[in-house]
Amino acid sequence: MFCRATTRILSHRRLFSTTPVADDLFVTAWKRIMPNLDPPKTPLTFMQPRPSAASPSKLTVNLVSPYSSQFCKKQVDMVTVPATTGEMGILPGHVASISELKPGLLSIHEGNEVKKYFVSSGFAFVHSNSVTDIIAIEVVPIEQVDPTSVQKGLSEFTQKLSTASTDLEKVEAQIGVDVLSALNSSLLG
Amino acid sequence: MAMIALRREGRRFAAPLISNPINPLRSSLASSECAFTCLPPNKIAYVIREQVVLGVRSISTQIVRNRMKSVRNIQKITKAMKMVAASKLRAIQTRAENSRGLWQPFTALLGDTPSVDVKKNVIVTISSDKGLCGGINSTSVKISRGLHKINSGPEKESKYVILGEKAKAQLVRDSKKDIELSITELQKNPLNYTQVAVLADDILKNVEYDALRIVFNKFHSVVQFVPTTSTVLSPEVMFNAVLENACSEQGARMSAMDSSSRNAGDMLDRLTLTYNRTRQATITTELIEIISGASALEG
Structure with missing residues (x-):
């Protein structure tokens, strides 16, 4: 068996x-x-065919969300993902792993160019053949985020958190505060 | 000669509709006769009924005209439904195509095991809420029944979880006791990820299973959809499956409505031909009656 x-x-x-x-x-x-x-x-x-052997120099990245595929089979040098256990850098030939993502900044290094995305949550699957799948519920390029509305939303949710009476309201406000403060710090940082 | 041929044609086409030109004469004779002689009342009733059925010639064309009107209305409705389906399809197709990257990581990671042999099986059948969309619902029901048959035995059992009204209506008939959960009206507002995630969570929490198979129709083109079974249940996979099925539904509805408006058009053409022939035949008969009457008076 x-x-x-x-x-x-x-x-x-x-x-x-x-x-x-x-x-x-x-x-x-x-x-x-x-x-x-x-x-x-x-x-x-x-399924779209996937490479069998590990490519030694480049990392193949798929970044997908329910409403769009940001990119598919892109060859990059390094990816940094905001895992719940801390920031994680993925290089070609990384050992296979699955990590949960928290709200934070995802950066993609391609030569000297660094592209930054904000992800709300999701998963990163690292396969042993130098392929990384990143599934995010929401993913936006960081330059498309409006800092003033983030500030406004953050203060709104902070107020909601202090006035929340039921558990559900409290949790909802907490999630809002978490996401927006992560977004705020990644905008500043 | 040609006129005779035409008359014969017309009569054959509308045999039950047009009255025999001799009969009105005979019935009018009969009725005048009954006015003079005292017939029993039931005989009178019979004569009158015959008069109604066979009497006035214009009734026959009226029937055809009514029929034509209803067929034209049906054609209008199916055309409108086709338009609606086409516009809905365009909207949903881009969403389905955008969500196609979503399930691939899971399949790459976990693989595909449709032949997995375990004790408690659950089949998630995805179908539509509304009908008039070709064979997509019966296809997914048939596939689900097949999976159910494969996975049920003496110490195995399989249950259904049904999404959508149509599969429920079909499966309730013969396997009511195997339906664990059924969810309808998923598509009342446009499908979104949150809603599907909650739904997948619901299934994961409330249904006990060892292996689970999602049955849906994968959209291929407007006229083609591929019945598919997936063995991974995650909100992401579910979201893609629901979108693909909705997309196939609209595509199938579009092609079904297209063919039914074409059929209605054909039927309308045939009816128009019958109507015109009947009318022509009636006019010809009347002319002949008048002319022969006039010539009889002269002669």
Whole structure:
């Protein structure tokens, strides 16, 4: 059983690099039960192919949010993400890891150029093949943020926090204060 | 000669609609006869009914005209629905395409295991709330039934979680006891991430499962959608699935409405032809009656 599981995992590893094929076990089971209907496709079929071997010099970054893909398969030198455990720099060849993001500044280093984005929250998946997926709920380039409205919002939420009566209101105001103070400090910093 | 052929054509086309030109004469004779002789009342009633059915010639064209009017109205409605679907599709298609980057990290990380064999299975069927959108709902219901069949056995069980009115209506019929949760009216306001995240959270919290499969229609083009099953449930994957399904729904509705307005147009053409032929035949018959009457008086 364990052996089969590992081979399954290995076969999946292989699938990422080469052209994806449907799960044979599933297809045969489906054909036996529903011979007249084609088996449904699985998301792997629609995956964009990913590099198999680690690229030694560059890091491939995908930065996505629910409403947009900021960039896809961009080759960069380094990425700094605001993980909950602290700022984390990701270089090519980074060991595989998953980290949760907190509101903060995400910077992308490409040669001498540094691009800065503000992310509200999300996850960063670092794969061993020098591919990093960053999923953020909201992501905006920092230069598009208006400092005055941030100040205004911050004071508004601080006031709300002091006057909040129920737990829900308190938590909501706390989240607002956290996000906006992170945004404020990243604007200043 | 040509006129005779035309008449015959017209009569064949509208056989049940146009009255036999001899019958009115006979029925009027019958009614005048009954005025003079004393017939029993039920016979009178019969004669009158026959008169109503076979009597005035203009009734037949009236029926066709009414039919034409209703078909034209239906065509107008389907055309309008097509327009609405097209504009909705444009809005939702960009959103679906923008959200496509969202599920890929999860699939890359966790892979795809549609054949996973566990005790408690849950199938999340995504469908639409409204009908008239081709076969997308029945496709996802069929796929869900297949998955249900594969994953149910003596010590296995699978349950449904249903999104949308249409799949619920279909699955309630035969597997009511397997429906764990059903959520409708998701698309009342435009789909947003927060709403879907809350929904995914709801499923994660309230439904017990070992393996979960999301069934949805992935949008490919306006006329093509691909039934897909995903084995990862996260708000991100769910959001993309719901958007793709909504997009397929609008696409399917657009093409369904397009073909039904075309069908209505064809039907209208046929009815117009029948109507004109019938009218022409009636006029011709009347002329012949008059002319032959006049010539009989002369002769």
